[in-house]
Amino acid sequence: MNYTTGTGDLQHWLVSEDGFRTEWLGKGEAVFSLGNGYMGLRSVTEEHYANEKRNSFVAGTFNKFAENEVTELPNAADILWMEFKLNGIRFDLTQGTILTYRRTLNLKKAELVREVTWQSPDGNVYDLTFRRFVSMAHLHVIAQRVTITPKQDSTLSLTSGINGQMTNSGVQHFLEGTKRLYDGRFMQQIQTTTESGIDFVFHSVHRFHQRESIEPMSIIKMDRRQIFFDYSDVRIPANETLTIEKYSTIFTSRDHDMTADTTEELASFALNATREVEAKGYDRLFADHVQAFDELVWSRTPITIRSKDMFDQLAIRFAQYHLAVMTPKHDNRMNIGAKGLSGEGYKGHTFWDSEIFILPYYTYTNPTIARSLLEYRYLSLPGAHRKANENGYDGAMFPWESAWLDDGEVTPIWGAADIVTGEATKIWSGFIEQHITSDIAFAAWQYYHVTGDQDFMDRYGYELLIDTAKFWASRLEWNESENRYEINQVVGPDEYKEHVNNNAFTNYTAHWNIQKAIEYVELLRREKPELYERLNEKLDLQATETRFHHVLDLIYLPQVREDGVLPQDDTYLQKEIIDLTKYKNQENVGSLFYDYNLEQVNEIQVSKQADVMILMYLLEDLFSAEIKRSNWEYYEPKTLHDSSLSLSTHSVLASDLGDQELAYDLFRRASEIDLGPNMKTSDAGIHAASLGGIWQAVINGFGGVRMTSGNLLISPMLPKAWDELRFPIAWKGETLDIWATHDQVTVTRRSPSTKPLVIEVYGEKQTILDTFTSEVLSV
Known part of the structure; x- marks a missing residue:
């Protein structure tokens, strides 16, 4: 190449x-x-x-x-x-x-x-x-x-x-x-x-x-x-x-x-x-x-990187190119496959990749397409209801793998060979990897707060958030001895741990989902009584709200230990620690399974991809910088990045922690999953979620763009290799152009307005009418 x-x-x-x-x-x-x-x-x-x-x-x-x-x-x-x-x-x-x-x-x-x-x-x-x-x-x-x-x-x-x-x-x-x-x-x-x-x-x-x-x-x-x-x-x-x-x-x-x-x-x-x-x-x-x-x-979303190695500019353009050619923007009955439309890998199915890794690109650059992708989830609610009902739950339990709207769960049951038993390995994700339901709720919430699209919320968003919360409220299991609700027997984002109890990512996002549903039910009753009555007929909001309030404060949320580490699940921190050096330095992903089968890996402190860390990325306002660093130092050495989703997440978090050089190294490694010298990585198709993750590493990481609690934050911190970063983002119906160097950041409203725009730049609120420039502050 x-x-x-x-x-x-x-x-x-x-x-x-x-x-x-x-x-x-x-x-x-x-x-x-x-x-x-x-x-x-x-x-x-x-x-x-x-x-x-x-x-x-x-x-x-x-x-x-x-x-x-x-x-x-x-x-x-x-x-x-x-x-x-x-x-x-x-x-x-x-x-x-x-x-x-x-x-x-x-x-x-x-x-x-x-x-x-x-x-x-x-x-x-x-x-x-x-x-x-x-x-x-x-x-x-x-x-x-x-x-x-x-x-x-x-x-x-x-x-x-x-x-x-x-x-x-x-x-x-x-x-x-x-x-x-x-x-x-x-x-x-x-x-x-x-x-x-x-x-x-x-x-x-x-x-x-x-x-x-x-x-x-x-x-x-x-x-x-x-x-x-x-x-x-x-x-x-x-x-x-x-x-x-x-x-x-x-x-x-x-x-x-x-x-x-x-x-x-x-x-x-x-x-x-x-x-x-x-x-x-x-x-x-x-x-x-x-x-x-x-x-x-x-012309719509130009991203300019001036770097000592201009491969970086090519890499982001490559990501944008493939995001464009893989996305069915023409039809809200369709979504993005894990390999886009470039190969047979994953059978064209849609995963959480779409909402967590790809959708933010469109939410911040082309909200019309983002909305279409979210409407697909709304239109596929019948399949989510069927899956919930078949498993004895209420509400919308979204399939781990989705295809056509009414297909429901389409995850294959059997996968790769077990190196020890010689049998096919059972794929448990379709049964017990359930965090995708709160992932979809999060994506809808994020879209709304970035775009301000009230019509989407009225037509689809409120219902999605409440229906998904309804599933979680029914999914909870009461632990009498601990006097709390738990979520047991699941697979978290770290898919090297199966049948775990109280996966932190799953529990926290389920709690968040229910909490947001309570807020929106109260808002609808107070401000949108007609919509409240319509959804009440569909979702029985009165009984559902009672259940939400009952469970919310009783849901078990794993707590940070004295050393600052948040347990990934009930048993992860008690599992065996082994030397992972050769697997961290592997040429091909999955080399761990040349030596162990999945059952053995389940008993080792090793992670396929970001789990606790992606929780601290999505719900970042729940955790302090010190806690993020403690968990980074504990989990990153144990994370093999065997999924293409992982490197970009860690790159953004490394930027948050002020380690721009590590963030840059992880960005480069993510960029090389498809573009790198390994000539076998892309045989089954390009890595769609990784391409969305590359955009996040650039914009959310080095560009410092975040939305927390409905507020826009911009805190660029460029790596040493870069002299300049320019990019646009969509925010509340308008376009902002951001220009960042090592010395300053400039935010320009493409269509100046007499209505002030309030954003946070390096943690300080700024009011912008047309253009604002700030000196770069260290994190």
Whole structure:
């Protein structure tokens, strides 16, 4: 991987690959993946290779293969597929000689470009350039452009079309479907998912240019789940260029804006749309795409870092790029998968990653998208109610893994091999990792206080916060001997500890959830009586409120010991302490399980990821700086960061503690999860939550932006490597531009107002009409 290829206007905008090795295909396929939130394409090459993983996903189109499996995003037909023969020899980078090679993702333009000079086994030489993009302006459109310039007179044969033989690691989610050719040029394939019954309609059409438009000799072919053209005897004189353009579209019956009542109407609509797409041409489509991407990301949320190592600037742009291409901003029935739309990992399911690690990016930069993601949780309440009921509880018990709105819990039951027993390890998260319910409540509360979106609270927010609290009030278990309510047999954020009692993160956030619900029930009764009555009918607020008041002060909250350490759960601090040095210095995550199984790890003081520490990040006003430091010093050495969620959280906390260099080191390590030199980390897809965490490390950590008790705090503390940080944030319906150096911070209201804005800068309240500048204070 090469991160220094950009120059001029593209400096720190390009992520490149300078070598081709089939054993490392997964890295580039994920890191270079393209998308627009509606769909995502793993960036395989046009031609096929061993070890590739050809994935195309459309958000929200979940399907279940069999009753004993869980629903997943189906791997849709491959429309990138193109096979070339030059002078009768297949273009294959494992054969012949690669004279030059570079593949580059242009983050600014969201375009993938592969440039190759290839000498075939017969000694002939060809320059080939492959371009593609997934349009941000036209969500259903994929466009490819290939140019071939031979050094000698040559002929080309091309096979290209739609390949519906794709599987999810062997599982075929589609029925055979139908295939047809229209106008002698437009290939159409229709397939339907086997269980969810979603129609997919694919179209592809080609154009050829050689000085002027040409129509090569061709024959249309169909095979099982395939339709394709064979083009033959396309003559290319030496040093002249042949250009091939391929325009493809994907539509589904799940599309939010689709009014077609039948498969035939959907197919007809999609065909006409594809005709219009081809008529626009590549350059027009690309210009529209670049403009739409810029308006969504780069002009709206520019982040500028002036660093001694400008990889840092590239890293935050890489994070923003992928956050844009993975997020289904077009449809509130959908959310973000743990691998975005870049791979089969985690089956496209949504976790707490979305609310705790990704949502803050949108809450502070594009509240419209943040609201849509939260509305997904509201719309999925029926599944949360069903899970609560099945477990004997009340209220909304959100699934650990979510897919389509009414799917409910979709966490697989069995996972990796147990190194000791040789059996599959049971995945308990879907049963007892329950903190996600309060995580969602926290995210809704945070969104409201940052944006001031009262309409969201009236329509969704109050109900979410009260319904989730209703679950916790029913989940509590009475301990007669201790005269308190407890939460037992859970998995906390540290997933290396299962079936624990009184996990601090779970208990504190459940208590917080109930406390906020009490506040809002009282507010509704006092200030919004009509809304109170409506929710009273749905949630029985009178009885629920009585239960809330009864349990609140009786919930057991683990207390800080004399040494300042907050017990992670009832038994963590009594478990065995071992030397974790080799696991802390591991090259690949999870190396602990080469030596221990999960049952043994459960008895060791070792954590997968931040647990107590993320509690002190989210509910930071409950804990003093001294307590945070004591817990950092105790838990950080025992945390292996085996989850990509962990490093960014610790980076923010290190900033809070005034250790900017450690914070910077952790930020860099988080940035290198996908971008780093390890060529196997991203095979299953990019790490979506880590990318949101990188933004938090920059903005909440080094930028010092926080919201506590409804107030905005800004206290930037840059690492030594940085000279300057500039970024915007959304706050209460307006945009603030923050510029921080080592000496001062300036906060500017992008639209000055006569209404004063009160914020805290380094702990001191400041009133801002247009611009405020403060000297940097040490923490």
